[in-house]
Amino acid sequence: MADEAPFQLLHSEVIQYIYKSAEGETESGRNVTKLENIGFRVGQGLIERMTKDTARFKDELDIMKFICKDFWTCVFKKQIDNLRTNHQGIYVLQDNKFGLLSHLSVGKQYLEHAPKYLAFTCGLVRGALSNLGVKSIVTSEVSVMPSCKFQVMIQKA
Amino acid sequence: MCFWQNYPLYIRSVPTQNELKFHYTVHTSLDVVEEKISAVGKALGDQRELYLGLLYPTEDYKVYGYVTNSKVKFVIVVDSSNTSLRDNEIRSMFRKLHNSFTDVMCNPFHNPGDTIQSKAFDGIVSGMMVQTA
Numbered sequence: 001m002a003d004e005a006p007f008q009l010l011h012s013e014v015i016q017y018i019y020k021s022a023e024g025e026t027e028s029g030r031n032v033t034k035l036e037n038i039g040f041r042v043g044q045g046l047i048e049r050m051t052k053d054t055a056r057f058k059d060e061l062d063i064m065k066f067i068c069k070d071f072w073t074c075v076f077k078k079q080i081d082n083l084r085t086n087h088q089g090i091y092v093l094q095d096n097k098f099g100l101l102s103h104l105s106v107g108k109q110y111l112e113h114a115p116k117y118l119a120f121t122c123g124l125v126r127g128a129l130s131n132l133g134v135k136s137i138v139t140s141e142v143s144v145m146p147s148c149k150f151q152v153m154i155q156k157a
Numbered sequence: 158m159c160f161w162q163n164y165p166l167y168i169r170s171v172p173t174q175n176e177l178k179f180h181y182t183v184h185t186s187l188d189v190v191e192e193k194i195s196a197v198g199k200a201l202g203d204q205r206e207l208y209l210g211l212l213y214p215t216e217d218y219k220v221y222g223y224v225t226n227s228k229v230k231f232v233i234v235v236d237s238s239n240t241s242l243r244d245n246e247i248r249s250m251f252r253k254l255h256n257s258f259t260d261v262m263c264n265p266f267h268n269p270g271d272t273i274q275s276k277a278f279d280g281i282v283s284g285m286m287v288q289t290a
Contacts, residue, residue: 045263045264046263047227048227048258048263051226051227054226132226133228
């Protein structure tokens with residue numbers, strides 16, 4: 001994969017651009033949705049390329065483990081630190097040193113801006129899962145930077 | 158031929174008469190593919206490969222299947238009279254198809270679920286069909 005620095009810089013610029021071009025509009029929730037949708041499409045293409053040579057997945061847990069290990073390593077050069085599940089379709093992925101947040105702050109400063117930076121990644125995970133045949137909703141939460149949690153809720157048809 | 162969630166994304170055949178027959182064969186072979194995918198879960202120690210092999214032979218032609226991790230199915234139909242095609246060659250055909258399909262997916266102008274319009278994909282498929290014709 002390409003180096004981290006260009007991706008981080010591009011990501012920050014995309015966020016800035018979206019917010020600047022929406023200045024004057026009252027709906028600010030739309031920006032987060034746009035970022036998430038960008039991430040979704042990227043996730044779909046990325047997962048197609050990554051699963052080209054891997055064996056078929058046995059079940060949902062296998063898919064989540066793949067996301068935590070190979071997928072995260074490919075995009076962020078490290079694995080997810082903690083995966084928890086209630087075995088009923090909810091998974092929590094915890095990353096203690098999230099690459100896209102680590103240059104923002106360490107601690108509680110700028111906490112209110114953190115969701116913007118996590119929207120793309122939420123979309124990325126949702127897109128990857130969607131192309132693997134798993135419909136889901138991905139949300140994120142941050143309490144202390146740069147650690148963050150992604151919650152994946154699998155939607156049963 | 159290439160399927161996504163059982164909708165056809167792409168179909169190409171040479172020669173162009175009998176196209177309807179190929180459509181029919183390919184649709185029925187989807188059932189066999191589904192069967193094979195669901196059977197893998199129960200068979201322990203199975204290799205979990207992406208290539209499914211010969212789906213079923215009829216008098217006129219053989220049907221081969223391949224499924225990706227993103228649940229996209231590829232089906233190739235060849236004339237039975239063409240006995241020079243070995244398993245390895247079919248495998249390499251599927252590999253090439255999968256590679257060019259991945260390229261199509263990564264194209265930002267292509268939306269997943271639309272029929273494939275990429276000229277590059279067309280080119281690869283034509284190249285393969287000319288070889289075997």
